Amino acid sequence: MKIAVCIKRVADSETRVKTAGDGKSLDDAGVKFILNPYDEFAVEEALQRKEKAGAGEVVVLALGGAAAQETIRTALAMGADRGILLQTDTVPADGFVTAQAIAAELKGGGWDLVLFGKMAIDDYNSQVGPMVAELLDLPCVTAVAHLTIEGGTATAEREIEGAVEVVQCSLPAVITADKGINEPRYPALKGIMAAKKKPLEVKPVSLSGGAIEVLAMLPPPARKEGKIVGEGAAAIPALVKLLREEAKVL
Amino acid sequence: MTTVLAVCEQRDGALRKVSSEVVTGARRIADALGGGAEVEALVLGSGPASGADQLGTFGADRVVTLTAAGFGTYAPEGYARAVVDRAKAGAVVVVCAASAQGKDLAPRIAAKLATGLAADVTDVVVEGGALMAIRPVYAGKALLKVKLTGKPAVLSLRPNVFTPVPRPKAGAAQTVAVTIPAGRVTVKGIKAAEAGALDVAEAPIVISGGRGLKEPANFKILEDLAHAFGGRAAVGASRAVVDAGWRPHADQVGQTGKTVSPTLYIAIGISGAIQHLAGMRTSKVIVAINKDKDAPIFKVADYGVVGDLFEIVPALISEIGKLRG
Ligand SMILES: Cc1cc2nc3c(=O)[nH]c(=O)nc-3n(C[C@H](O)[C@H](O)[C@H](O)COP(=O)(O)OP(=O)(O)OC[C@H]3O[C@@H](n4cnc5c(N)ncnc54)[C@H](O)[C@@H]3O)c2cc1C
Ligand SMILES: Nc1ncnc2c1ncn2[C@@H]1O[C@H](COP(=O)(O)O)[C@@H](O)[C@H]1O
Numbered sequence: 001m002k003i004a005v006c007i008k009r010v011a012d013s014e015t016r017v018k019t020a021g022d023g024k025s026l027d028d029a030g031v032k033f034i035l036n037p038y039d040e041f042a043v044e045e046a047l048q049r050k051e052k053a054g055a056g057e058v059v060v061l062a063l064g065g066a067a068a069q070e071t072i073r074t075a076l077a078m079g080a081d082r083g084i085l086l087q088t089d090t091v092p093a094d095g096f097v098t099a100q101a102i103a104a105e106l107k108g109g110g111w112d113l114v115l116f117g118k119m120a121i122d123d124y125n126s127q128v129g130p131m132v133a134e135l136l137d138l139p140c141v142t143a144v145a146h147l148t149i150e151g152g153t154a155t156a157e158r159e160i161e162g163a164v165e166v167v168q169c170s171l172p173a174v175i176t177a178d179k180g181i182n183e184p185r186y187p188a189l190k191g192i193m194a195a196k197k198k199p200l201e202v203k204p205v206s207l208s209g210g211a212i213e214v215l216a217m218l219p220p221p222a223r224k225e226g227k228i229v230g231e232g233a234a235a236i237p238a239l240v241k242l243l244r245e246e247a248k249v250l
Numbered sequence: 251m252t253t254v255l256a257v258c259e260q261r262d263g264a265l266r267k268v269s270s271e272v273v274t275g276a277r278r279i280a281d282a283l284g285g286g287a288e289v290e291a292l293v294l295g296s297g298p299a300s301g302a303d304q305l306g307t308f309g310a311d312r313v314v315t316l317t318a319a320g321f322g323t324y325a326p327e328g329y330a331r332a333v334v335d336r337a338k339a340g341a342v343v344v345v346c347a348a349s350a351q352g353k354d355l356a357p358r359i360a361a362k363l364a365t366g367l368a369a370d371v372t373d374v375v376v377e378g379g380a381l382m383a384i385r386p387v388y389a390g391k392a393l394l395k396v397k398l399t400g401k402p403a404v405l406s407l408r409p410n411v412f413t414p415v416p417r418p419k420a421g422a423a424q425t426v427a428v429t430i431p432a433g434r435v436t437v438k439g440i441k442a443a444e445a446g447a448l449d450v451a452e453a454p455i456v457i458s459g460g461r462g463l464k465e466p467a468n469f470k471i472l473e474d475l476a477h478a479f480g481g482r483a484a485v486g487a488s489r490a491v492v493d494a495g496w497r498p499h500a501d502q503v504g505q506t507g508k509t510v511s512p513t514l515y516i517a518i519g520i521s522g523a524i525q526h527l528a529g530m531r532t533s534k535v536i537v538a539i540n541k542d543k544d545a546p547i548f549k550v551a552d553y554g555v556v557g558d559l560f561e562i563v564p565a566l567i568s569e570i571g572k573l574r575g
Binding site for chain 1: 366433435499505507528
């Protein structure tokens, strides 16, 4: 099994979000960066598939600044074999620009599986995986919460509104991972030491302009000042009255 | 002619509610662009979908149903091909839903059109003839205002945000048979949840419970409350109780669960961690019931009740019951 996993360095969701001086990006002073949680599922899935096949290679690929090497090392510590950093000055807001660069790198690589997270928790784009699939002309199933692979056929379950969709395609394929697909391992000390010696290739890339231009990053609209209606069950008649007459939602 | 394409959604031959939201959003964009831009609602299926004739009411000038043998259930590759063929006939904007299906379909459409996608959009504006979108990022802690320069521009709308506005106009309906294969990715089956159960992502009222419920069996009182709302409410959960195995992941609200935007969100025994807020902060009205008056959930709640949920929820059930007579 030859598997590629695309991973992104993202700001931890606990982070305090402050707009940078340019008015349109994150001020990253003091921000903790992590491997995107959905990409941890993707890395874990790749490792399990390789272990099951008994042979193969897991290559992790990140596009971003030099600091993303740290993210690649995390995946290597989990057990991936080697890493590639497509080094850029900025991470594009347009997922298609990212997808083009990733697809160009992966093209012709003879991958059995190309794995992604279903979504990056910073940009909430949920798009790079299926876009790369289109560019590589591979079948793709997104947001997979359960995956079985038998005889070159992938059967995946994905949550849809009020139900679970069972989807099939043949390999090679692109899969994007949702929570539930597996339980990601923590890198062990041995893995962390080994990761330092694993190959990590840095390739500078230049990106196309794209069709999504960020004009501003704004704070979310402050929710109207709320009120404590009261304490205990005694407050319920007043609450229901407010919901009916003030909020008009009942 | 300038066309805004509204990509609708059906399941089992019936149009889904999110379709009227997509048409409403597309209408808003078309009106803002001016120049007599028209909205074409696009329905894909193996035959006509019930409810398609209603789309005119929400602002579609034309309702086009593209039928193909393999289109009965969602066919990712076939649907993308069909929408793109239609878009290439002169659409300036393609609007999808950021639903489970739309999140899968919209990136494929954008990639086939070699353009970008503004995903999970909560507002649209046109300034100086240019289309702009607002979309939440960083778990809802910030909003990005982006300009869409793609030809066509492709966007997906967060469900439950674009409230359908009926208009007194019927769109001309048209059915076009196309011969497009379903593609290499096929839906083998749909494991439906309990019949009639509403999904948290779509219910107009969501009642979510957290660790404050103490044990799984106590979710019964939330189900009773949902029941009191007469089939309009779904029961959601925090990650803490999903991870504990009390509730299914499908019910989880938040960053690693579903994003919901109901008319009324009631958080019961939930502290209001940032990752939970990420999934419900755009709800229209938020009510919190928590025994800790300093719980962060009260910072986003419109109305809060402090106290023991085991005393408060039964009182709420009976009060709602009274309303409904
Ligand atoms: C990467 C990541 C992703 C995450 N994704 C999600 C997500 O998608 N969704 C999510 O919800 N969380 C998510 N979390 C977890 C989140 O940080 C919180 O841990 C979780 O939301 C807490 O759940 P809770 O509010 O049920 O529990 P707690 O924080 O333990 O809160 C329980 C609350 O119940 C109240 N309570 C207790 N007893 C009573 C009573 N008798 N009456 C009234 N109130 C009572 C308490 O005062 C307390 O406020 C994520 C965390 C991480 C790190
Ligand atoms: N800059 C990046 N480098 C590598 N992989 C990425 C990058 N951005 C996105 N991805 C992958 O695409 C998935 C979806 O991201 P997004 O479309 O940004 O929500 C992520 O979970 C990653 O697997």
